[in-house]
Every structure is written in C-alpha cells, then in structure tokens.
Amino acid sequence: MTAVKLCRLDSADAGFDAALQGLLHWSDETDAAIEQRVAAILADVRARGDAALLDYSARFDGVHAAAVAELEIGVAELRAALDQITPAQRDALQAAAGRVRDYHRRQLDACGRSWQYRDADGTLLGQKVTPLDRVGIYVPGGKAAYPSSVLMNAIPAQVAGVGEIVMVVPTPGGERNALVLAAAAVAGVHRVFTLGGAQAVAALAWGTATVPRVDKITGPGNAYVAAAKRRVFGQVGIDMIAGPSEILVLADGTTPPDWVAMDLFSQAEHDELAQSLLLSPDAAYLDAVAAAMDRLLPTLPRQGVIRASLEGRGALIRTRSMEEACAISNRIAPEHLEVSSREPARWEPLLRHAGAIFLGAFTSESLGDYCAGPNHVLPTSGTARFSSPLGVYDFLKRSSLIEVSEAGAQILGPIAAELAHGEGLHAHARAAELRLETRTS
Numbered sequence: 001m002t003a004v005k006l007c008r009l010d011s012a013d014a015g016f017d018a019a020l021q022g023l024l025h026w027s028d029e030t031d032a033a034i035e036q037r038v039a040a041i042l043a044d045v046r047a048r049g050d051a052a053l054l055d056y057s058a059r060f061d062g063v064h065a066a067a068v069a070e071l072e073i074g075v076a077e078l079r080a081a082l083d084q085i086t087p088a089q090r091d092a093l094q095a096a097a098g099r100v101r102d103y104h105r106r107q108l109d110a111c112g113r114s115w116q117y118r119d120a121d122g123t124l125l126g127q128k129v130t131p132l133d134r135v136g137i138y139v140p141g142g143k144a145a146y147p148s149s150v151l152m153n154a155i156p157a158q159v160a161g162v163g164e165i166v167m168v169v170p171t172p173g174g175e176r177n178a179l180v181l182a183a184a185a186v187a188g189v190h191r192v193f194t195l196g197g198a199q200a201v202a203a204l205a206w207g208t209a210t211v212p213r214v215d216k217i218t219g220p221g222n223a224y225v226a227a228a229k230r231r232v233f234g235q236v237g238i239d240m241i242a243g244p245s246e247i248l249v250l251a252d253g254t255t256p257p258d259w260v261a262m263d264l265f266s267q268a269e270h271d272e273l274a275q276s277l278l279l280s281p282d283a284a285y286l287d288a289v290a291a292a293m294d295r296l297l298p299t300l301p302r303q304g305v306i307r308a309s310l311e312g313r314g315a316l317i318r319t320r321s322m323e324e325a326c327a328i329s330n331r332i333a334p335e336h337l338e339v340s341s342r343e344p345a346r347w348e349p350l351l352r353h354a355g356a357i358f359l360g361a362f363t364s365e366s367l368g369d370y371c372a373g374p375n376h377v378l379p380t381s382g383t384a385r386f387s388s389p390l391g392v393y394d395f396l397k398r399s400s401l402i403e404v405s406e407a408g409a410q411i412l413g414p415i416a417a418e419l420a421h422g423e424g425l426h427a428h429a430r431a432a433e434l435r436l437e438t439r440t441s
Helices: 016-023 026-046 050-061 075-084 086-109 145-158 178-187 197-208 223-232 259-268 283-299 303-313 322-334 345-352 367-369 406-423 426-440
Strands: 007-010 115-116 124-131 134-138 166-167 191-193 214-216 245-253 275-280 315-318 336-340 356-359 396-403
Touching: 007 016, 016 275, 016 322, 026 223, 026 322, 050 197, 050 345, 075 134, 075 178, 086 145, 086 178, 124 345, 134 145, 134 197, 145 166, 145 178, 166 178, 166 426, 245 259, 245 303, 259 275, 259 283, 259 303, 259 336, 259 367, 259 426, 275 283, 275 322, 283 315, 322 345, 336 345, 336 367, 345 356, 356 367, 406 426
Parallel strands: 007 315, 134 166, 134 214, 166 191, 245 275, 245 336, 275 315, 336 356
Antiparallel strands: 115 124, 124 396
C-alpha cells in the first residue's frame, strides 16, 4: 500500500496564507454546473409534481413505481424495522435518542418559552413562541446509511412540538435500511418517502399530489441537495447550506497518533470532497500521525474514499505555537474542531468559530456524531463564523406581543407621530394621533 500523499504546510513559510486559502477554496465552475442542473429539476417537479418524482426516482435511484404513494413507508413498517434490528442496535439507537432528546429539551427550557410583562402604564409586551406546523427532514442515503441523521433532525423538531415531521431518504436500488427506518420510529417521524436529491427538496418545498408541502427543510445532503435548498429558500425555511464534512484537529502532541489519525479518517470516509486538517506546533508529531495513517488506512473498508479525500483536500499543518493554531482555526471556522490536548480548557477560550468543539483526547468527533447529545447538523465551509448547529430553536418561531393600554397610547403616540411625520408617512402619524384624541373627547 502506497503512502498517503498529504499536503504539508508550515505557517512560517512565506506562501502559507495563499496555500491555505487554496486548500479551502471551492470550485465556482462546479457550483455553476450543479446550480444549472438543479434549477431544471426543481422547475420540472414544480410543474409536473408526482410524475416528475417518479421519473427521477427511476433515473437516479433505480426505483420504479407506478405512483408516489408506493414510495411512502408507513408507520407500521417503521415499527417493524425497530423489531427487526438486533437488540444491540436497538439499545444503542434508544440510548443515543435519549441523550439527544435530553440535550434538546434543555435548549427548549433555555430559549423556547413564551414570555410577557406589563410596563408602568399597563402596556403588555412580550414574545409568543410557537412550533412550526410541518417540517421536512432530508436524510442522506447514497453512499452510506445515516440513522444518526434521523435522530439529529427529527428529535429537536419533536421536542419543539412540530405538528408533522415528513422525512425523505433516497433508497438507491430500492434498498431500505432497517436501522434508518427504526431510527424514524424512535424519533417520532410521522411520514417517510423514499425520495432523494433535488427532486425531494422540490417536493417538500412546493408539495405534490402525494407529498405534503412543508414550512421548513432541514438536514444535510450532497451538493445537489444543498443547491436545491438554496433555491427554494424563501418559499420555505431551511436550516443551512451544508457543504462536504470537515474536521480540524488542534494537537499539542500528547494524544496517541493512532487516535488522531483515525479521527481524521472519520470525516474523510464520508465523501471524497470531505476535508481533514491537523494543526500542531510539533513537527515530529505530524510525522507520527502521517505514519499512523499509512499503517491504519489499509485496515478500513472505505479506504478508497478516505485516500481520495485526504489527498484531495487534507493537510498536515505545522504552526509556530498552539496559540497560532487556534488563530488559524478561527480563520477556517471548521464544522468539527477537536482540541486534542492535555489542557483543552487552556485553549478553548481562544476558539471563537466552530460548529462544535470537542475538548480533550477522549472526545472523539464520532461520539458527537452519534450519541453525546448535541446536534451533529453543523455549519460547514466557514459558515460557523455566523451560524450555529441545528437545534430546537430552528423549529420554533417567535411572534412579538404588543397590547398598548389607553394610558400607554398617550405616551407612545406623540413619539410615533413625531417620527412618522419625519419619515413622511403621515397616515402612520395620524393613526397614532387618533388614539390621543379619544382621550380628550
């Protein structure tokens, strides 16, 4: 087995900034080609509905059906899948679901409650928090099956109190994964359709004769799914535009190299476009991790995908210090950030931008993917600079409450009228002034 040809960078080199930017760059030409194809699929599904879904399911997934109703999986089949999987799988699924549900219930306690108060003149002000009526969750199903994605999308929606959760999942060749269906049963999914790709997003966004229209679409997918979500935003809400998976490990050299090598593999095995980066001030440690990669890669079933990912977008980066490594990490704003250090609490305050931060040598990113509790649907491609993980708050909306008392109108009316006249909006001003006249009439 040949050695993994990983990019090696050094922050002390003159061309480091340009090399790092090149490593993170995404092809605009690739994006343009995907956008054009996705636009055609969305337009077709919007125009032809179920008929288009049947055509695309046959063409892309090899699933042939006479009606879209045949692509829906009933609740009885979900429960049967839960009975069908092994006891060990069932116990793991339910334990993971319990931890995810507990974490998201705490989010609900923190941010999901309505509130109101009255000020001195009796005016009521507040905020009303209500769950969305219906959401669609996209669960990937092409190169691998992802029951964990079912839990991470459906459980916070269920905790938030969403009325109906509609799941779409591609089933290439008609292969239905029992663990994915069992996860849907555990997570409280109401309806499941074996649809994937841009066509599934279109069906959820506009609805068809069979697939109901939703208020929001969440969940990760490939570049076509991401492009479709971007295009339907505004027609429906979306959680985020997710790109290929990413991991960045900050290492001080105290964690066994095999552990870090496998952590880098854990994201690389998702997709050939996934990105795995290791930053450390210890050059010898970088060499040790590289050696561990060469030794461990042949032991993994998805070694071809991992190699393509590492050689295409991976890198080992030597920094001048752990402080500089933290600063570079903030520039990158990775999806998953591991602080593989003897003193993770020392470095955590320096880290500002990441989807999820995993502290300490024993906190492998894979634990966060499955069962730690926090959500694994995370911002990618640097968007952690301004966005957050999926959570209960993504399935809630807030309405402002305002009830102005008669006394309050006498205080607020002149203020509003003055500002409205200043903006040239005289009907606004007059509406406020009329409430003043009732007081004196």
